[in-house]
Amino acid sequence: MKAFNIIGKDIPRTDGKAKATGQAVYADDIKLPGMLHGKLLRSPLAHARIVNIDTSKAAALPGVRLVITGADLPKVTTGNWRLFPKTQDEYALAIDKVRYIGDEVAAVAAMDPDIAEAAIELIEVEYEELPGVYDIESALKADAPLLHDGYKTNISIDRKIEYGDLDKAFAESDYVREDTFTVQAQSHAYMEPCSCVSQADQEGRITIWTSTQTPYIVQCLLASALNLRENDVRVIKPTVGGGFGGKMELRSWEVCSAFMAQKTGRPVKFTLSREEELMAGRRRHPMTIRSKIGFKKDGTIMAKDLHIYLDGGAYNAMGPTACFLAGNFGAMLYRYPNYRYLGEHVYTNKPPASAMRGFGAPQTLFAAETQMNMAAEDLGIDPIDLRLKKRPGDR
Amino acid sequence: MKQEISLKVNGDTYDLYIEPWRTLNEVLREDLNLTGTKLGCGSGDCGACTVMIDGKSVSSCLTLAVEANGKEILTVEGLAPSGEALHPIQEAFIEKGAIQCGFCTPGMELSALNLLKNNLEPNETEIRHAISGNLCRCTGYNKIVDAIADAGQRMKSQQ
Amino acid sequence: MPAPHFDYIAPTTVDEAVAALVKGGKDARVMAGGTDLMVKIRHRALFPKQLISLKRIDGLNAITFDEKSGLTIGATALLADVASHPVIRQHYPTVAEAAQSTANVQVRNMGTVVGNLCNASPSADNAPTLIALNATVNITGPNGTRSLPLDEFFRGPGLTALESGEIVTSIFVPMPPAHTGTAYISISQRGQLDCSAIGLGARVTLDGDRCTDVRIVVGACAPIPLRTKDAEKMLIGQELTDELIRKAAQKASDETSPITDVRASAAYRQKVTTVITIRALIDARKMAKRKK
Ligand SMILES: Cc1cc2nc3c(=O)[nH]c(=O)nc-3n(C[C@H](O)[C@H](O)[C@H](O)COP(=O)(O)OP(=O)(O)OC[C@H]3O[C@@H](n4cnc5c(N)ncnc54)[C@H](O)[C@@H]3O)c2cc1C
Ligand code: FES
Ligand code: FES
Numbered sequence: 001m002k003a004f005n006i007i008g009k010d011i012p013r014t015d016g017k018a019k020a021t022g023q024a025v026y027a028d029d030i031k032l033p034g035m036l037h038g039k040l041l042r043s044p045l046a047h048a049r050i051v052n053i054d055t056s057k058a059a060a061l062p063g064v065r066l067v068i069t070g071a072d073l074p075k076v077t078t079g080n081w082r083l084f085p086k087t088q089d090e091y092a093l094a095i096d097k098v099r100y101i102g103d104e105v106a107a108v109a110a111m112d113p114d115i116a117e118a119a120i121e122l123i124e125v126e127y128e129e130l131p132g133v134y135d136i137e138s139a140l141k142a143d144a145p146l147l148h149d150g151y152k153t154n155i156s157i158d159r160k161i162e163y164g165d166l167d168k169a170f171a172e173s174d175y176v177r178e179d180t181f182t183v184q185a186q187s188h189a190y191m192e193p194c195s196c197v198s199q200a201d202q203e204g205r206i207t208i209w210t211s212t213q214t215p216y217i218v219q220c221l222l223a224s225a226l227n228l229r230e231n232d233v234r235v236i237k238p239t240v241g242g243g244f245g246g247k248m249e250l251r252s253w254e255v256c257s258a259f260m261a262q263k264t265g266r267p268v269k270f271t272l273s274r275e276e277e278l279m280a281g282r283r284r285h286p287m288t289i290r291s292k293i294g295f296k297k298d299g300t301i302m303a304k305d306l307h308i309y310l311d312g313g314a315y316n317a318m319g320p321t322a323c324f325l326a327g328n329f330g331a332m333l334y335r336y337p338n339y340r341y342l343g344e345h346v347y348t349n350k351p352p353a354s355a356m357r358g359f360g361a362p363q364t365l366f367a368a369e370t371q372m373n374m375a376a377e378d379l380g381i382d383p384i385d386l387r388l389k390k391r392p393g394d395r
Numbered sequence: 396m397k398q399e400i401s402l403k404v405n406g407d408t409y410d411l412y413i414e415p416w417r418t419l420n421e422v423l424r425e426d427l428n429l430t431g432t433k434l435g436c437g438s439g440d441c442g443a444c445t446v447m448i449d450g451k452s453v454s455s456c457l458t459l460a461v462e463a464n465g466k467e468i469l470t471v472e473g474l475a476p477s478g479e480a481l482h483p484i485q486e487a488f489i490e491k492g493a494i495q496c497g498f499c500t501p502g503m504e505l506s507a508l509n510l511l512k513n514n515l516e517p518n519e520t521e522i523r524h525a526i527s528g529n530l531c532r533c534t535g536y537n538k539i540v541d542a543i544a545d546a547g548q549r550m551k552s553q554q
Numbered sequence: 555m556p557a558p559h560f561d562y563i564a565p566t567t568v569d570e571a572v573a574a575l576v577k578g579g580k581d582a583r584v585m586a587g588g589t590d591l592m593v594k595i596r597h598r599a600l601f602p603k604q605l606i607s608l609k610r611i612d613g614l615n616a617i618t619f620d621e622k623s624g625l626t627i628g629a630t631a632l633l634a635d636v637a638s639h640p641v642i643r644q645h646y647p648t649v650a651e652a653a654q655s656t657a658n659v660q661v662r663n664m665g666t667v668v669g670n671l672c673n674a675s676p677s678a679d680n681a682p683t684l685i686a687l688n689a690t691v692n693i694t695g696p697n698g699t700r701s702l703p704l705d706e707f708f709r710g711p712g713l714t715a716l717e718s719g720e721i722v723t724s725i726f727v728p729m730p731p732a733h734t735g736t737a738y739i740s741i742s743q744r745g746q747l748d749c750s751a752i753g754l755g756a757r758v759t760l761d762g763d764r765c766t767d768v769r770i771v772v773g774a775c776a777p778i779p780l781r782t783k784d785a786e787k788m789l790i791g792q793e794l795t796d797e798l799i800r801k802a803a804q805k806a807s808d809e810t811s812p813i814t815d816v817r818a819s820a821a822y823r824q825k826v827t828t829v830i831t832i833r834a835l836i837d838a839r840k841m842a843k844r845k846k
Contacts, residue, residue: 016489019497020481022431022471026498029430114556121555191435191443191498191532241433241498242532274436275597396561415562415605418592438593439661451634451663457592458664461562462607506659528658 015239024239027195027211032267035197036065038257039116040270041106041123042280043098046349047132047145050096050105050125058108058122063115065264067123069106070095073259078221078250079316087157089148090315090352092225092255098127099147099314100349102280107256109268132349136288136309139348147314147347154347156312157320161327164338169303173294175379181291181367185311186284187277188356192241194281195271198257205232206258213243221250222258233258245355246282249317285322285353285360286311289367291330299379299386303338306330308364310353312345317354319345326360330368334387400464404429405473411460419463420444420455423470431471431501435530442529445502446470452509454528471501474508483549484508484542493542495533503529507543515547515554558601564610568694568723571606576696576719578604584721585609586630587665589657590673614723619645624728626692629721633662633670633680646727648736652683652755655740668722671707674714675749677774677817681708682755683738685779686769689727695720708778731767734759735841737834740773741826743817750774751818752826756834760842763793770802770831775810775823782806785831794839803831 018024055067070093079088094105106123110116133139133147139154146154170176196210206228212218215235223230240247253270260268272281288309294302308326312319327341376383402409404427413422420437423429423446435443437456444456447469474482484504487493494500503526510517510525517525522543523536531539565571575582581603585591594600608614608630615630619641627636636642637654653667656679670680671691681704689704696719704725707715716722730736736757740750753773759766768789770782785806792798812823 010490010492012489013492013494015497016494017481017485019494019500020485020488020504021475022429022501024497025430026433028434029424031425031428117556189532191441191496191530192433193435240496241435242496244532274438274441398562414559416557416559416595437596439589439657442658442660445660452660453664454589454660456596457589457661459562459588459592459605461564462588462609509659509663525659528660 019239026192026239026241027197027209028192028269028271030197030209030238030269032197032199035267035269036109036111036260036264037113037116038107038109038253038260038268038270039113039120040104040253040256040276041108041120041125042276043094043101043103043105045098045127045129046101046134047130047147048098048127049130050094050098051128052126053106054124055106057124058119061110061115061119061122063111064108064119065111065266066109066260067106067119068256068260069093073255074225074227076225076227078225078255080217080221080249080318081316081320082220084320087316087320089156090317092252100280100351102276102351103314104252107253107260109260109264134348134350136311136346136348139346140309147349155344156316156347157323157345159320159324159327159341159343161331161339161341164303166303166305166338166340169338170292170294170305173302174297175375176292176294177371177375177378178290178292179367179371179374181289181370183287183289183363183366185286185353186356187281188242188244188246188283190242190244190246193272193274193277194247194251194253195269196254196257197267197269198254198261199267200258200261200265203232204228204262205234206261207234207236208254208258209236209238210254211240211247212237213240213245213247214249217248218250218254222254225250225255226259226262244357245359248355280351282317282354282356283313283351284356285319285363287326287363289364291367291371293371293375295375295379297379299381299389301334301336304330304336304340306341306364308341308343310343310345311348311350313348313350313352315352316345317352319353321355322353322360326364329361330364332361333365333368398461400461402460402463402468403466404468405470413460415459415461417460418456419446419458419460419468422460423455429470429472433498433501435498440530442502442506442526443499445505445529447505447509450512452505469505471504474504483553484511484546487542487546487549488539491538491542491545493534493539499529499531499533503531503539507546510543511547511550515551517544517547519544555598558595558598560602561604562607563604564607566610566612568611568614568721571608571611571721572694572696572719574604574606575721578606579718582606586669587632589661589665590669590675608721617642621729624726625649626724626726627667628724629668630666631668633657633665633667634659636667637662645729646687648683648738648755649687649727652680652738655679655738668725671704671725672714672716672722674708674710674712674778676711676776676778677749677751677753678779679740679750679753679773681779682753682771682773683736684725684727684755685771685781686736686755686757687727687730688769689725691722692724692726693720694723699723701726705781710777730757731759733761733842733845735838735843735845737837737841739830739834741830749817752823752830754827754830754834756831756838758794758835758838758842760794760839765789765792765794770806770835772806772810772827772831774817775812775827780810782809784809794835796836799832799835803828803835806831
């Protein structure tokens with residue numbers, strides 16, 4: 001047998017020693033001379049119009065260097081799908097409206113985290129509370145309050161996949177069943193809370209150390225958010241304490257720290273608390289999954305018709321990708337000769353759902369596998385046999 | 396009002412003048428730049444901040460620095476005997492694949508030491524109990540359990 | 555809201571601590587391990603202006619035992635020390651088990667049994683067993699010392715019978731009578747780490763097969779750790795058959811008034827209280843029969 005250098009060998013990870021000795025540097029471990037500490041003011045309401053924000057008392061607190069609101073930042077929305085600008089629906093700091101409890105409204109940079117936290121409390125925001133929607137069903141009602149302007153419903157995006165002839169296949173099936181499954185949200189709960197430090201040079205060019213899984217996305221989106229050229233934004237990804245899909249976007253604190261570093265001429269660090277992570281952090285999509293499946297008596301799969309509503313929370317985040325992938329995963333593992341998918345991504349007044357390990361697969365496959373078992377029982381076929389059955393086209 | 400305290404951390408004595416509400420975690424990370432000790436929750440739930448005080452593992456996020464006055468503190472930076480040699484626990488964690496993102500690792504290693512200092516041959520249940528205060532979101536724990544058992548063997552053979 | 559700012563003192567005698575507590579009034583707080591106190595402070599649920607640490611008081615962490623009278627656990631004795639103490643494990647195994655089932659290793663290396671009681675959480679893991687064993691609380695205050703049955707110590711969630719300026723110096727657990735068995739069973743989502751959704755402490759004293767004394771104490775199912783006295787009455791003087799235990803367990807569950815919270819629903823608590831009361835009484839009966 002050929003001897004390989006790598007394959008079949010235990011190769012210790014290259015950063016193992018740094019991590020085992022505590023020398024590995026994570027974003028919150030970074031400390032730069034003159035560094036300021038940032039803190040975000042978050043919305044206490046799930047849905048409200050911002051009538052007025054008064055930051056004067058906060059700005060006057062000794063030790064506070066800068067207070068900003070959405071009005072201070074370039075008016076640019078962000079989102080991962082740059083080719084579909086309409087899906088980019090989130091401001092770094094809210095403009096006009098807040099859409100979930102925890103939505104970022106203002107930011108403070110101060111000499112130490114305690115001062116920043118005290119200053120946050122001094123920001124006075126006048127809200128006009130609006131009715132909210134908290135689940136798929138109420139968000140889809142005809143008279144439901146709408147989260148975003150420019151939409152006729154709370155459906156932000158839909159994706160379709162279709163092949164074969166569904167009507168014919170269901171008509172030719174001996175056994176058809178239709179079930180609805182619901183799945184709940186889930187936190188990534190990475191052990192390292194999000195954190196970043198930005199530094200600006202005299203030209204306003206940014207270096208940002210940030211706990212991210214996707215430095216290039218941060219680079220290009222941060223450049224657009226601050227009207228910079230991409231090569232004026234340098235993203236350094238230090239060691240990251242877990243992400244699981246939850247650290248794949250440009251986030252509010254990254255924009256605020258970079259902007260505030262430009263304005264103050266000093267490095268600015270933001271580190272979230274565990275409470276912020278759990279209250280306002282990204283999450284896995286709750287879904288309502290309606291699945292119709294047809295079989296021949298012998299267990300041959302004829303067709304599947306899948307309709308999924310994704311509870312996307314207040315903004316798209318990476319929901320459009322989840323909406324698309326859920327349809328792909330819905331057609332996985334077995335050969336479905338005829339398949340139709342409609343995924344609809346629904347805005348609700350909750351923290352945005354986004355990418356999370358499997359990205360649509362755990363939800364759809366939970367539904368698919370459960371339904372397989374239910375069908376197996378009705379068909380009188382062992383659930384394993386039903387799964388292992390050769391299907392036309394299988395090798 | 397600030398208070399004068401003296402901490403002996405990893406064998407080095409630091410005389411500090413600090414506010415009494417500051418936690419040991421803050422003082423280690425911010426004042427002493429010993430950032431190997433992590434902060435994952437700040438409420439005693441995750442174990443990322445675990446250090447040893449006078450030979451016992453504690454959560455540094457719930458310990459006031461003033462409470463540690465005059466005590467001996469061991470952090471992950473003090474585990475390895477030298478810049479070249481690693482502690483057997485660290486070796487085992489690396490070799491058994493018990494480290495992924497590494498954020499839980501410093502706390503895990505100190506919880507491992509807290510167990511192994513009295514029991515070099517713990518069984519699986521004992522190991523799992525010993526790390527019940529340390530969350531790891533990456534590994535699924537099995538390799539950490541293997542590493543701790545292995546570390547016990549390494550420490551035994553060094554005795 | 556920034557973390558509250560406070561002064562910190564570490565007196566070296568109980569009298570000094572009491573004096574400081576009197577002087578500090580409502581703004582002062584006693585701290586043992588701080589594992590409850592610090593979480594509340596960090597979560598901005600408590601804003602003390604002064605913390606009075608008990609940890610530097612000499613001898614306050616003592617655990618002493620006397621065959622004739624019983625066991626004394628000092629105010630700063632750690633949960634870990636109580637859990638592993640050889641004498642406690644021999645004579646009061648359930649007291650050690652309850653301490654061991656409190657929190658995780660790090661918290662047990664910091665927190666105390668007395669702090670667990672003074673915190674007066676309805677779910678305090680150490681309360682049911684100690685109430686079942688007729689423990690008393692030794693208190694020192696500006697007017698001297700007094701002691702109180704632990705059963706009368708709890709007044710509501712977070713509330714105790716302590717008057718202002720008073721400190722618990724220790725808890726005393728009398729030597730259980732012959733043929734006594736105890737058990738503590740707790741149910742929680744994460745096994746050890748989190749506070750109990752339900753805790754059940756039981757003590758059974760037998761004369762042959764007849765039950766001469768019994769305590770059933772339910773944690774986390776009422777505003778205080780609750781002695782279910784009607785259920786106890788059903789058992790006293792009776793032969794402890796499985797049948798009777800089942801009936802008494804149902805009664806015990808009826809006596810609780812659980813609420814629904816993050817740890818469990820009221821309905822779950824009500825149902826599981828019955829189940830673990832049965833188990834705890836059977837375990838305690840078994841131990842009582844074994845014990846001389
Ligand atoms: C991660 C975690 C998990 C936990 N899990 C559990 C669990 O599973 N079960 C459980 O029951 N608890 C649990 N707890 C709560 C806590 O750890 C225990 O209640 C512990 O025993 C408290 O003891 P302490 O010495 O730390 O108390 P402290 O925090 O020091 O004090 C608690 C309260 O009692 C008062 N006090 C303390 N000592 C005295 C005294 N001698 N006289 C008068 N007043 C006093 C204080 O003023 C304070 O109000 C957990 C805590 C954490 C952080
Ligand atoms: S940071 Fe201390 S236990 Fe999580
Ligand atoms: S290795 Fe990532 S949390 Fe444990």
